[in-house]
Amino acid sequence: MASGQGLGNRAQERVFAALDGFRIEVPSWGFSNTGTRFGKFVQAAAATSIEEKFADAGEVNKLTGAAPTVALHVLWDTPKGVKDVPQIRQLEEKYGVRAGSINPNLFQDQAYKFGAMANPDADVRKLAIAHLLESVEIGKELGSKDVSIWDSDGSNYPGTQSIRKRIVWTEEALAATHAALGPDQRMLVEYKPFEPAFYHTDIADWGMALMLAHKAGPKAKVLVDTGHHYQGQNIEQIVAWLLHMDMLGGFHFNDRKYADDDLTLGSIDPYQVFRIFHEILSETGPAVKDVAFMIDQSHNLKGKMEAAVQTVVTAQEIYARAALVDREQLGELQDKCDLVAAEELYRGCFWTDVRPMVREWREARGLAADPLAQLKTSGYVEEAAKARGAKNAGSVATYA
Ligand code: LRH
Ligand code: MN
Numbered sequence: 001m002a003s004g005q006g007l008g009n010r011a012q013e014r015v016f017a018a019l020d021g022f023r024i025e026v027p028s029w030g031f032s033n034t035g036t037r038f039g040k041f042v043q044a045a046a047a048t049s050i051e052e053k054f055a056d057a058g059e060v061n062k063l064t065g066a067a068p069t070v071a072l073h074v075l076w077d078t079p080k081g082v083k084d085v086p087q088i089r090q091l092e093e094k095y096g097v098r099a100g101s102i103n104p105n106l107f108q109d110q111a112y113k114f115g116a117m118a119n120p121d122a123d124v125r126k127l128a129i130a131h132l133l134e135s136v137e138i139g140k141e142l143g144s145k146d147v148s149i150w151d152s153d154g155s156n157y158p159g160t161q162s163i164r165k166r167i168v169w170t171e172e173a174l175a176a177t178h179a180a181l182g183p184d185q186r187m188l189v190e191y192k193p194f195e196p197a198f199y200h201t202d203i204a205d206w207g208m209a210l211m212l213a214h215k216a217g218p219k220a221k222v223l224v225d226t227g228h229h230y231q232g233q234n235i236e237q238i239v240a241w242l243l244h245m246d247m248l249g250g251f252h253f254n255d256r257k258y259a260d261d262d263l264t265l266g267s268i269d270p271y272q273v274f275r276i277f278h279e280i281l282s283e284t285g286p287a288v289k290d291v292a293f294m295i296d297q298s299h300n301l302k303g304k305m306e307a308a309v310q311t312v313v314t315a316q317e318i319y320a321r322a323a324l325v326d327r328e329q330l331g332e333l334q335d336k337c338d339l340v341a342a343e344e345l346y347r348g349c350f351w352t353d354v355r356p357m358v359r360e361w362r363e364a365r366g367l368a369a370d371p372l373a374q375l376k377t378s379g380y381v382e383e384a385a386k387a388r389g390a391k392n393a394g395s396v397a398t399y400a
């Protein structure tokens, strides 16, 4: 197909409308020297401060027009808690991106060895709740909508902890957090089957997250991190169910081959992303209105900026492919059980090269036609390496 126009006017309308409404949040931690738990390869251009993370996020947004918010991790980005809010506000102004979801850190304090929200020691549980409440406060002050809670609690060996007591403690902590939310705030409950706990994790799957969110109250929803599933699990079916129940809060997008690999979205299985986007675009009711798209990736080898831009562009392209699906026609074929025709329509859209059309959309909106190429020619990464190289050189990279 030579140009986007070649796909037809209706297709173009659908794709343009979809892209106009498409926003995805970048993670602050994606710009710093993160990597694997075995080690990190320090990059000269990686962000070394909250200001540099905002600068990078601002650049990604300028290049793509689709990433106006940056997720913050409380200890990594706001170690002084609410006292950091004035600085964040200034950075929002300066770099043209807003603070997005607030991610409490319930996994790094030494006190959390046996858990945070579900630690058998009531004093540690109080510490965890205090941190959650401070995170809510930071979100409130910044006018940010979501507090995204990832609970790393669990145990490593059978019989060493009471799974049932820990359910109750987790419920109590989430109830206290929910009670503190402002009228426009939500809390998102993220699940993950393993790591760092390797026998049982207190919030291990979407069923547990759903029950906990449901019990916590109406402002609690489920957060689906695409890397947090067992191999072969049907993620789009989980998405469809959560939409059906009006309980889908948002996504942490990334890709994986083996476990929670935090690779670039769509790098291993773009069809998986397409199928998720199809479910999202198939929902027209209020359940889909506030679903937050967020990236949660960590790049050990790729350049941080290149990876961020590549991810946003990939997300836009796959979203555009999902927008091509004529859902009315697909519905008719499904109802007639015309299986092959339905499948061909569906996967035909997946196989369509929408890149020329996405390029046209970018040009029509005054954006760089090729954001990755633009990043390269802009010299941004080289400049960043010059300005940050010395700071990065001596550093032993930490997760934050
Ligand atoms: C845990 C997780 C969670 C954390 C992020 C850094 O694996 O997905 O969302 O906040 O990684
Ligand atoms: Mn995540």
Ligand code: MN
Residues within 6 Å of the ligand: 225, 227, 228, 260, 296
């Ligand atoms: Mn993860």
